[in-house]
Amino acid sequence: MRIRREIENFKPYILDEPKGVIFLNKNENPFDLPEELKSKLLDSMRKIPFNRYPDIVANPLREKLAEFLGLGVERIVVGNGSDDLIPYFIKIFEGDKVVISSPTFKMYEFFARLEGAEVLDIPLDEDFEIVDLEKHVDNVRVVFICSPNNPTGNLQRREKILKVLETGVPVVIDEAYHEFASENYLDLLDDFDNLIILRTFSKAFGLAGIRIGYAVANEEIISTILKIRPPFAMSSLSMKIGELMMDNYEIVKERVRFIIEERERIRNIFSDITYPSETNFLLMDVPAYDFLLERGIVVRKMDGRLSGKIRVTVGRREENDAFISALKDFLG
Numbered sequence: 093m094r095i096r097r098e099i100e101n102f103k104p105y106i107l108d109e110p111k112g113v114i115f116l117n118k119n120e121n122p123f124d125l126p127e128e129l130k131s132k133l134l135d136s137m138r139k140i141p142f143n144r145y146p147d148i149v150a151n152p153l154r155e156k157l158a159e160f161l162g163l164g165v166e167r168i169v170v171g172n173g174s175d176d177l178i179p180y181f182i183k184i185f186e187g188d189k190v191v192i193s194s195p196t197f198k199m200y201e202f203f204a205r206l207e208g209a210e211v212l213d214i215p216l217d218e219d220f221e222i223v224d225l226e227k228h229v230d231n232v233r234v235v236f237i238c239s240p241n242n243p244t245g246n247l248q249r250r251e252k253i254l255k256v257l258e259t260g261v262p263v264v265i266d267e268a269y270h271e272f273a274s275e276n277y278l279d280l281l282d283d284f285d286n287l288i289i290l291r292t293f294s295k296a297f298g299l300a301g302i303r304i305g306y307a308v309a310n311e312e313i314i315s316t317i318l319k320i321r322p323p324f325a326m327s328s329l330s331m332k333i334g335e336l337m338m339d340n341y342e343i344v345k346e347r348v349r350f351i352i353e354e355r356e357r358i359r360n361i362f363s364d365i366t367y368p369s370e371t372n373f374l375l376m377d378v379p380a381y382d383f384l385l386e387r388g389i390v391v392r393k394m395d396g397r398l399s400g401k402i403r404v405t406v407g408r409r410e411e412n413d414a415f416i417s418a419l420k421d422f423l424g
């Protein structure tokens with residue numbers, strides 16, 4: 093037995109969770125489902141035959157999403173989290189290079205390397221905006237644009253995205269955090285067959301543990317992904333939970349409103365060290381990772397170009413208060 097040598101260097105995540113009391117490090121929603129919704133859910137789960145396979149391509153959830161988004165079901169594919177779908181955007185197109193703009197979500201590069209693609213990094217500029225990606229489309233398989241971007245928190249501008257789309261090269265816009273943002277690019281799907289919008293139920297929907305993500309694109313892209321995706325990939329249980337959350341979207345909206353309010357509260361207190369954000373987290377220019385950890389508060393420590401900074405997920409009010417008070421102590 094011999095493990096492929098190049099895999100030894102694959103380590104997208106820190107596998108050991110630091111010890112802490114308050115976790116503001118994974119951009120999760122701080123709120124679980126309301127108790128009464130949870131019991132309703134458990135009742136409806138009793139009716140699911142556990143011995144039977146789920147729908148082969150997760151049609152119940154696709155249909156619900158189609159209705160929720162006002163789009164045809166043939167334009168939607170669902171996955172176990174949005175991470176689960178990223179490899180398919182790298183597998184299905186021709187071309188050698190996968191374009192990313194660092195600092196960004198690490199999994200695009202991870203899966204590109206795993207697929208043996210060449211990674212072309214055109215770094216974000218000093219305002220964390222994408223730079224002339226349309227000038228680098230030769231032999232490009234797919235371009236990943238994260239908007240709003242993790243970990244910097246900013247949206248990418250519509251006019252810059254249009255320029256990339258107009259080249260005809262496949263473009264994935266990862267909108268994992270769009271519910272917290274002032275703009276999204278779903279409407280561009282009408283004009284561009286080369287656009288894929290990737291979204292998740294892990295953030296605004298508060299279902300990180302349930303694992304639901306989806307992509308919307310033209311029918312040819314979706315049917316191609318379905319050709320090579322394992323059958324029965326989505327659990328009957330997670331589909332049910334996703335459907336229920338769409339039926340209760342007002343809860344999602346209310347929590348998004350709260351998180352945005354809290355985000356702006358924290359940002360105003362530390363305005364000189366905090367970047368603007370259109371997400372549920374804040375990038376802060378302060379090397380307080382170890383200090384906060386000693387207080388039991390776990391945030392994300394940034395590296396590379398962002399070293400010395402931290403990324404802090406907006407939590408519940410009392411968690412944010414604890415964070416604010418600890419950071420004030422750090423700053424003296």
Ligand code: PMP
Nearest residue numbers: 173174175197242268292294305
């Ligand atoms: N895209 C971005 C930009 C993310 O930040 C994350 C999670 N941190 C994901 C995708 C993956 O989320 P999930 O697999 O839970 O849908």
